[in-house]
Amino acid sequence: MNIRVCFAKYDRLRFLGHLDVMRYFQHAIARSGIPIAYSQGFHPHMIMSFAQPLALSMTSDGEYFDCELAADAEVDAEDLCERLQAAMCDGFYIRSVTVLPEREPNTRKQTGMSQIAGAMYLCEPLPGCEKALTDALSVFAGMTSYCIEKKAKNGMRAVDVRAGVHAIGIVKGSCCGADGEEITSENESGVRVEYLADDGVFSVPETLGEGWGREHSEHALHRDGAPRFVFAVDAGSENNISAELIATALRQVAAGELPERCFTLHRMELYRSMDGHMISLSE
16 A cells, blocks of 8 residues: 655755655654555665655745555555654645555556656745846746756757746735735635746646645745746656756846846645646645
8 A cells, every 4th residue: 555645845944955854754654653664675664755856945835755554554544644744843744645546467666756747836036136037037938949058967968948847927916915924715816826828738826825835935935025936847857847947048038137046946736747737746
């Protein structure tokens, strides 16, 4: 029996590296008493697989790992979620636990890492970069192709960054009200997203409600009144549009008006591909 755990990483834990996150969850699972399965051999270890590692200093509402439970384990997703959350420290939040369907005989095992094909990010410009970044995004969204040189194992190769960005949206409104309180469902319409480009590959959100980068917005470096943007990009093993590639492309489009570090990113969700469309890993 396999389960998939979705969790958020925020606050000071954004500076915790991927290997430390893995070790933390190994200890947390042991403390929670979840009957996880172990590998065989002289050095048994928990059978678990994390999805795409999060870059250091980035926060997220869409992190995932799969783990295999003991053969005789009784599975209750809600109970597992509560037990695991009780073992968390501030900065981690368990959003959901999903029981995965049994693998068909003679089929390849599919983990979250192998399924990842896309990601959605909430972007916020750093102070002083707001206007230049907004202008560069408007120009970039109107392009059909934009290639930059990327260093690879066999030398430099051209990457079409624009082809890997499937949606670009501007967040109209603030994640927090004037008094600093989080926007509720009563005035959620003030957090709508206006898309400059959308090719329909992703099911993009029309508003940033709960679960779309707002649950822990006070920890995601959001500033009240600052412009924010939504990116939906390729994030698979073959096509991976990283934050660094996007920043490089936007700096080139801005013709020197943007510094090397011009925005922060908050990962909203990870996606897998199904019939040419991106769906959440939790689905």
